[in-house]
Amino acid sequence: EVQLVESGGGLVKPGGSLRLSCAASGFTFTYAWMNWVRQAPGKGLEWVGRIKSKTDGGTTDYAAPVKGRFTISRDDSKSTLYLQMNSLKTEDTAVYYCINYKSGSGWSWGQGTLVTVSS
């Protein structure tokens, strides 16, 4: 069974930094393309970005609002996905989810971790 467990959320001041982690199990993480999605309070879902597997080049893509401020990385030896968030803004306040697609069974989601950006 696929399990995704996010951690690292919390309260941070505008302009600050935070790193989120997502521990994965139940599938071969090395070959997985991994994504981050967020949801601001009372709002809809927003895709944040994606990292391909190293065998597929390990490249990253980002949504326009976070490009240049957020960095997605992975440690295949630990089956862990990361989201480094710099220059945080109040509008980055959201629950952050890591998600993974597996052919034949669709998307799996973690439970999410809350990031609050406030002075």
Added chain:
Amino acid sequence: EIVLTQSPATLSLSPGERATLSCGASQSVTSNYLAWYQQKPGLAPRLLIYDASNRATGIPDRFSGSGSGTDFTLTISRLEPEDFAVYYCQQSGSSPYTFGQGTKLEIK
């Protein structure tokens, strides 16, 4: 970027009725990589349908997905009380992946 437009924004129906939710894409969704989710307050989204028409594990057969290209539909054949929630579509055929703005299914 593919923009997904969901309609209606709000759908008011009674238990036992049929619900039809639409998701329109501004460009064709590659390989029909279109998913549907249900979300209730305080919870993570629950996958209902993936690849346009495949029901996820454990999803009741009253939920069905159809469509291709730019027009997709989620149908709930007979509404149960627990089905009243917000529903989102998501495309992952091309980056950036995008979500629709959601349809709120409320009890009439």
